[in-house]
Amino acid sequence: MASQEVLWPIYQIQKLDAQIALLQRARGALDDGAALAAEVTQHRGDILSLQESLRQVDRAIRERELELASLEEKLQKVEAILYSGKVTNPKELRGYEGERESLRRRRERLEEETLIRMEEKDSLNERLAAAQKVEKEAYARWQAHVAKFRADVAALDAKYAKLVAERDEVRARADSELLRRYDQLARQRKQLVGLVEQNACGACGMLLPARLVKEYQVNPDAELTCPTCSAHLLWRLPGADSARPA
Numbered sequence: 560m561a562s563q564e565v566l567w568p569i570y571q572i573q574k575l576d577a578q579i580a581l582l583q584r585a586r587g588a589l590d591d592g593a594a595l596a597a598e599v600t601q602h603r604g605d606i607l608s609l610q611e612s613l614r615q616v617d618r619a620i621r622e623r624e625l626e627l628a629s630l631e632e633k634l635q636k637v638e639a640i641l642y643s644g645k646v647t648n649p650k651e652l653r654g655y656e657g658e659r660e661s662l663r664r665r666r667e668r669l670e671e672e673t674l675i676r677m678e679e680k681d682s683l684n685e686r687l688a689a690a691q692k693v694e695k696e697a698y699a700r701w702q703a704h705v706a707k708f709r710a711d712v713a714a715l716d717a718k719y720a721k722l723v724a725e726r727d728e729v730r731a732r733a734d735s736e737l738l739r740r741y742d743q744l745a746r747q748r749k750q751l752v753g754l755v756e757q758n759a760c761g762a763c764g765m766l767l768p769a770r771l772v773k774e775y776q777v778n779p780d781a782e783l784t785c786p787t788c789s790a791h792l793l794w795r796l797p798g799a800d801s802a803r804p805a
Contacts, residue, residue, distance in 0.1 A: 561782050562780060562782070563780070563793060563794060566791050567793065568732060569751055570752040570754060570793050571729045572726055572730055572738070572741065573752055575722055575725060575729065579723065582715055585715060586712065586715045586719070589712060590708065591708055592701055592705045592708055598701070599701050603694055609683055609687045609690055610687065620676045620680065624673065626669055630662055630665055631666070634663065634666065637655055637658050637662065638659060750790050751790060751791060752792075753788065755775075760785040762788050763790065765785065765787040775792075779794065779795070
């Protein structure tokens with residue numbers, strides 16, 4: 560017989576399971592910081608891209624500087640020949656003068672290219688510094704978020720362990736047949752016990768018929784079920800007045 564005293568442990572288990580389910584949902588809803596981690600990864604990718612661009616610009620600058628040095632050396636040799644007075648043949652002189660002008664034009668073009676590359680390098684360095692600052696800030700946000708996430712997880716896990724231990728203790732002293740039926744209904748997301756509050760069934764929320772309330776008042780030990788959801792009605796809590804319903 561499902562007396563009020565026998566129903567009480569089942570109701571406790573029911574409430575504990577509901578709290579455990581809420582904790583599990585709360586834990587599952589926690590933000591682990593994946594979006595922030597992805598943001599940090601993106602910023603680091605931007606930094607790597609800028610660093611690679613800087614390396615390419617540095618290579619281009621070095622190549623032009625080497626070419627400029629080689630041109631300068633060739634130009635000095637040509638000018639030395641022209642200024643030496645050793646070449647007197649007009650055609651040969653025109654050849655050296657043409658080579659000198661060609662080298663000068665090439666030097667001017669390389670100097671312009673080098674200047675452009677240096678300006679590009681300055682711009683890249685500025686962008687890199689800004690990107691590193693943004694990455695540092697994003698990483699700090701991610702670290703703070705993860706620290707809070709871990710603390711929240713630890714707190715919820717501690718509550719979960721406490722509730723599970725409490726539930727296991729209550730299950731150990733619950734009526735085995737009622738417990739079996741409770742487990743069956745729980746898998747269907749149904750409740751076996753409904754606590755009566757203000758003459759309503761706590762399992763489905765429906766108001767109980769007046770005749771049912773009167774029946775309990777006449778016989779507090781009667782085994783009564785909700786006519787709407789069939790839950791066993793728990794009319795009183797341990798130590799409460801047996802005439803609790805209005």
